[in-house]
Amino acid sequence: MVFSSGDGPWFAFLTHPRDIADLTRWKGSRLMREYSADDDDFLRKVNTMEPVVIGDLLFGMGGPRGELVGVMRMPDVLLKDGGREAVAEGLRVAAARGAKVVGLGAWTAPVTAAGRTLLHGAPDGVTITTGNAYTAAVSRHNVVEAVEALDLRRQARVAVLGATGSVGVPASHLLVQEGFDVTLIGRTEGRLKVTVGDLAPVARLTTGLGHLREADVVLVLTSDKTSLVRPEHVSDGAVIIDVAQPVNIPRSSHDLFEAKGVCVVEGGLVRIPGYRSTYDLAITDPYSTFACLGETYLLSRDGAREHSVGPIEPSTSLRMERIAAWHGVRPAPLDLADRRLPRTPPEAAAAAS
Structure with missing residues (x-):
């Protein structure tokens, strides 16, 4: 001791x-x-x-x-x-x-x-x-920083994984207030309605990890075993901000995400x-x-x-x-060095192909 x-x-x-x-x-x-x-x-x-x-x-x-x-x-x-x-x-x-x-x-x-x-x-x-109040504010700041780095020149699409948690609820409200196109993901529809149902008119509420592919930035606030993020869940060029502790995505797996152009960074730090x-x-x-x-x-x-x-x-x-x-x-600033290139909108990428 x-x-x-x-x-x-x-x-x-x-x-x-x-x-x-x-x-x-x-x-x-x-x-x-x-x-x-x-x-x-x-x-x-x-x-x-x-x-x-x-x-x-x-x-x-x-x-x-x-x-x-x-x-x-x-x-x-x-x-x-x-x-x-x-x-x-x-x-x-x-x-x-x-x-x-x-x-x-x-x-x-x-x-x-x-x-x-x-x-x-x-x-x-x-x-x-619990420290959840400040963590939610810092998570909002992290998302804003990531969106600015992507330089999208359009409304950013942000997904919050763990939106029904003690950090997820205030963070979801703050992100909606920022004007992002927000998707809120929880384990059950009932829990989503109880905790963030008031955001339904201005945000998508869903229980499926499949919606992560639509996001430019994914804010991860849970390390529940049923919600572990894998490379196939997200689209090329996205940024994942892992705030969960224990982490949702172990550092040993970051290379798998980077191979498809996905940046995984630690968030919720000061x-x-x-x-x-x-x-x-x-x-x-x-x-x-x-x-x-x-x-x-x-x-x-x-x-x-x-x-x-x-x-x-x-x-x-x-x-x-x-x-x-x-x-x-x-x-604390996100580790986004060498990843500050504009992200090609999905519709533009489809047209180019």
Whole structure:
């Protein structure tokens, strides 16, 4: 367990191992792996561990300090019985360490109903946030950046995969407000009607991945196994912005997409002045971190006492965006280098052939 000297942290950010590579970056795993018979035995031991502090989050000399608290459950185990209690225990560990704001990372938010199940019995004086409000605003910014890079000279077609989720709902509203031709994709028609049904007059609502082929930009907000994106799902020249954690499209598969001219980039990332993490979160850009972690930082800076859990209003996302700008926090630029060529409209490509 990592303990830092000095006063307790301003905030804590709960995360969990997304894959076995995450575990190998945690120093405490080395001894445990050494005394495990094989990978299965190693994972079995990890999945029964109590939450531990796995790293510090630093923001310049004398600035605020946060801690990363690892909820030691692999994604498939976290979704099963006991996952919610494991996250709740992580919250208690963070509070005992002195954190006044606790953020939920990766699947610790979905398994707790966007943080709502944690409210009952939450430690006194601790504010809980999913980070979804700022993530939605940053996702909107990412899409705008990608559309500008494509230089379409027509209305951009944007598909939102995971539109019914806690990030998807406010992000969908913000993208419609931007004036894009938006397709909202969810798992069921009923869920779509309940969460984004008010957008039906101005956006397409569908449950099929086949509609991804019509999009210039695909915003991916889910890593659900039934919604994994493959190269054949998208059209040549499209940009995919993967905001999901764990990611929907592993980096090892990016070459398959690039072979057909599809650019896959990490989204939902921000840059915070002076930011440094002592634990490697496996983000390509070492100066960036997750927007949900950024929101946790921002709420601790502002001394927030109101929980940010459950459904998020688009206006809340815009407010978080303004707070972020005030504190010098900005969306990290997308890795679109060498891909800023105009995208040929499908109708023009068909005419040329």
